Amino acid sequence: MPDTAPPAEEIEAILRGRQGDPFRWLGVQEAGGQLVANVFAPDASEVSVLDMSGAVVARLAPVGNEGFFHGPLGRSDRFEYRLRLSDATGHVREVADPYGFGPVLGDMDEYLLGEGRHEELYRRLGAHPMTHGGVEGTAFAVWAPNARRVSVVGPFNAWDGRRHAMRRRGFTGVWEIFVPGLARGEIYKYEIVGAYGQTLPLKADPVGTWAEVPPGTASRVHGLVRHEWTDAGWMEARAKDHRAEPVSIYEVHPASWRRGDGNTLMSYADMAGQLIDYVTEMGFTHVEFLPVSEHPFSGSWGYQPIGLFAPTARFGTPEDFADLVDRLHNAGIGVIVDWVPAHFPTDAHGLGQFDGTALYEHADPRQGFHQDWNTLIYNFGRREVANFLRASGTFWLRELHVDALRVDAVASMLYLDYSRSEGEWIPNRYGGRENLDAIDFLKGTNEVAHAYAPGAMTLAEESTAWPGVSRPVPEGGLGFDFKWNMGWMHDTLDYMSQDPIYRRYHHDRMTFGLVYAFSENFVLPLSHDEVVHGKGSMLGKMPGDRWRKFANLRAYYGFMWGHPGKKLLFMGGEFAQEREWNHDQSLDWHLLEDPMHEGVRLLVRDLNALYRAQPGLHARDCDPRGFQWIDVSDNESNVFSFVRHGEEGSKPVVVISNMSPVVRENYRVGLPRAGGWIEVLNTDAGEYGGSGVGNGGAVTASEGESHGLPAHATLTLPPLATLFLTVE
Template sequence: MLIEEQLKHANCTDPFNYLGKKTNDGVTEFNVWLPGAKNVSVFEIGSGKNVGKLKRKNKTDLFSGQFKKVKEDLVYGLKIETKDTNYEVIDPYQFQDQAFHAVHYVDHAPENVYQQLGAQLLSLDVGLDKNIEVTRFAVFAPNAKAVSIIGDFNFWNGSCHPMQKTSMGYWVLIVPGLAAGQRYKYQIKDSHGNQLPHKADPVGFSAEQYPSHASIIFNQYDYKWNDAKWIEKAKSDKYRNAMSIYEVHLGSWKRPSDPKKTYLSYRDLVDELIPYVKDMGYTHIEVLPVSEFPFDGSWGYQPVGMFSPTSRFGDPNEFKFFVDQCHQNDIGVIIDWVPAHFPEDGHGLARFDGTHVYEYEDPRKGWHPDWNSCIYDFGKDTVRQFLVANALFWIEHFHIDGLRVDAVASMLYLDYSRKDGEWIPNVDGGNENYEAISFLQWMNKAVYEKFPHAMTIAEESTSFPKVSKPVFEGGLGFGFKWNMGWMHDSLHYISKDPSYRRYHHGEITFSMVYSFSESFVLPISHDEVVHGKGALLRKMPGDEWQQAANLRCYAGFMYAHPGKKLNFMGNEIGQSSEWNHDASLQWHLLDFDKHIGIQSLYRDLNSVYRTTPAMYECDHDPAGFSWIDHGNAEQSMLSLLRKSKDGKQCVVAISNFTPVPRDEFRVGVPKEGTYTLLLNSDDKKYWGSGYKVAKKVKSEALEWNNQPHSIRINMPPLATLMLLITE
């Protein structure tokens, strides 16, 4: 096929071989492809000196000309006359070496993916008084026949800017004159020449919403951060620090009062969410996925733009501002990160160049039966590097403090949600996905080596060993793991009528059998209050008062239990209906004393937890915990002991999971002295019964519960008490 035909039909693989400037034997030839042009001439950038006029070739849009005595290092522009206007451009096809530079080192380190690929705004030094501002595009499409950049700047015409294929499978081109904020996509022809749906940039830094889903050129380096103090503070030992996480879906935490706005913006959330979280005493915000996603109903768990914060709430700099302001208010930011799967949307990664570039080709490995979505091919170096780079990207450019990795179990097991015959065993005949295990280990090592302030958290729902152990010990390398077992067992227990809890006592105590096998976070997450599961308050049995009392008692037990804490938004106000991503939380409930009381309890629990070292310093150290009495199933009573790292501070926590008060209830204690009431979930200020409980209790020299001393205290119905003694 003639080059003119290739260019006309956007089927050119190597435009640098034909277009641009080439000099042979003292004669310089210019070839430019300009659809819609009538007349074209060449001029020198800098001086403006005219080089000469080009001639149309074969009645096509290819213009050519040969000239003598042209500077070898000439940087040139084109004066173009069309039917409607005249304009000037700098020819992209004179920057071959600079375009190829993008991919020379891309496979040397994962961070090169976001430093070299995508749309990079650059200032080219080409020997003139002033550098040329350009955008360098690079995209991986190894099996494509042709790739073009399309956008508003070329009227989405795929024949205007054909890209050059490199030996590594990347396609590159530098386009001068494009600025941040301009929209673009890739027009890709598969190996047979068939045009695919226009693709968003896999490494695009910003994206537009429906219907275009276009990528947007964005300058990643123009935000000025003001959180250096926080970043340094965050390098401290997270295992010994308090961590109480408020899990938030940004789109439904609160809806704007302005009917013209669908969501609160990132800046609105700075004004409303941050003060709320600070007042409530949470240490961290965890946001459901913010990587760009097309379908609201996926809550972000079907991401397409892995390198782009969703533009639903603002641009990337506004998200940076939100994180920055969180840090300046001593609040860490964790994001849900989803490398487990991605959707089939036409503009996304699925069959990106007509082949399975990102996903496993065999549907027994590459298709998720639960979510009807694609699974990354963790065995491909390019895919592994893409994902590791993405993890690093969020921490480097958005100063994220933690990545909570979604659906880890689905990556670890080849037979996850599959029946016999629907999966392929590994080389040893087992069900472990060695490729995914290796990827997760690489990701965790890279995060902890490059960013000492950051952490990773696994949502892993099985007993896979050493999830939160270092890679050098044979672990996956996560910093923390969600304790899904505790969540399911304790919720099942607390949902029982109190009269039946004696028969399920082991469910509320079993977690301590394995509590220190991993570094656990105790989650009451969004998954527990949606899809017919009901709100946390509505899981509780009994009448209105007992439901609230059960919730308060349970919350107190959760904060007393070893492990960092996570609660989904709405739990803290006693949300009465299950979470709806299309609506705001039920903030109107705070017009009622019951819900004000529940909110006050969570606020005080966070305060007690954060200010009492015995409650957090040994969350992951068995030396900081012991049961006082875990066997009192008949009365559904539990008592436990939490100690500070130095052992000087002790907290006794007692939970009464029945509506029957226990007067003069005796509990063993480890030390002689006066025990001060830290918190009583039955207090009237929490909408409790106000059952009379002493503020201070002196110990007696009577051994009890295998402790050398004991105290007697009135235990209110459906209540958790915390008492403190300090040397």
């Protein structure tokens, strides 16, 4: 062996895939006062070093017979070079040496990553096609601080982790390498030798922005999304107080909204046509997608994601998703995505034991394992993990122009004893049940989201009475813009499921929500969770015969659209899907051939139009001045009546719900003013499938106090129906 060759034990480490510092030995190095080249090329029989003119500088000698080559270059000054590799069949190829390139990450990247403050870390970590040192290729970077060796592998190197072992960057625990010649679309994973010397299952890229279509589990080289955005006007205009704006959300599971022939999935491009047309006709202001982050198991509906920076490849490329968002914006429709920072699945190619240690998750299962979902819980107190998650949120809002993150399972994050028995959880440092690290993480996430994506919203699915969920962080809140009102949903659905003869005993289920309606900025959610796991469809929850089921549902939707709070309805609910939602099948669109189902669809369309047109129904959704009971206590008649107020000078809107199957003749209600009123919507109208009972459109209010209001009118209340009145 030549004296200038690396020590035998270092060569052996390279050959056995145990070399944790490959850049110290491979490539062109200084040894014995001269430049030498060391190359590991296990499929080569001959290796030569060329200068950029193509001239041979040196032919390297094999060291042993396992693919290691070494030789002096006869030069003392460094120069640009390439390698010529010949195999046993005589095939010759010229390549750039991955160990001939310097780092891609800069000192500031290293500093910010180490501090956990690199809020756009997706620009540096992951796989990024680029030109480096004048050569086209891909830069890879991944965080694995306890690993002994990290390599990028794929078809380009026969999945051999010895060939592209990465450079460790100081104290941050980030590893990087530039692989020349590797283009966008190539599949790859990371091969990691863990903290205890074990070779781990191949890992997908935590910050990869594109992946194989499941059940494939590899990442794809992609980098940042390349899309020519045309929604500048929308992005500028979205910076407003959404509490005073109409927000009516259509919740969509992309894989089952509508399917093609043979039960095939729609693509993002398909949705950009059909979904936009449908949502526009229906008048919803926003579409909310169940998680579209890459996830291995379709049956999780996306709620067990692995690729927090990758729109799922099931429906197309990241650019296809960006185009869908762009086109939704140009149609005047906002985009919300469900975002899942609470937990992640245990799939071997995912984040679990990523570098052979509990890196992203807590090591103790009392903190790090969800018993309900068999998933792992992020270690929110680790600054790098919190940074990773915050950057994911920023990525969707900033790079993909998403308008809001609906944050899943917030309650499970806030409480250390969530769904745990005594002895199965670890108290915080004060002995309490609050997860202080998760609280800090949520506050930080909301502050970063609002700073990096002006006008974007965050919405919390939080099912407890935690105070200040939707209050600003400086005021002691968690910083969300809105919170799902789970209590309202449970109470009102309980009431609606009762036979009308018993509803008088459950009247408070419909009224109690107003006790706390303005303690948070609320969204009223009738979500996917209410139509799965044996809960039946929205229509199926309603009591009575077929006619009464439809009438009850129409009346309930009317009550909901009149009630303070933004609106959310899961797909299929808008046309009274009869069967429970099945994530593997399309919605039952054929039901729209039935006038009763079409009637419900038309009603939801018209409710959206009314809600958007009448400031009284939305401008003070989150302000107690926007609501006034007319009669809160008519439980004997199953009637609820109230006034919605907008800003000063806007028209009040009166909402009256008769939740009994009896027509109420000559029913007296107080009104805010005398004069002409109009019945602007009646859920019992014939076009909606109702009986057509009503007040003929025009209503006259007379002077004279009633229900604490200065005027009154005598109305006919249709059976199982909600009326909306406004002044002429």
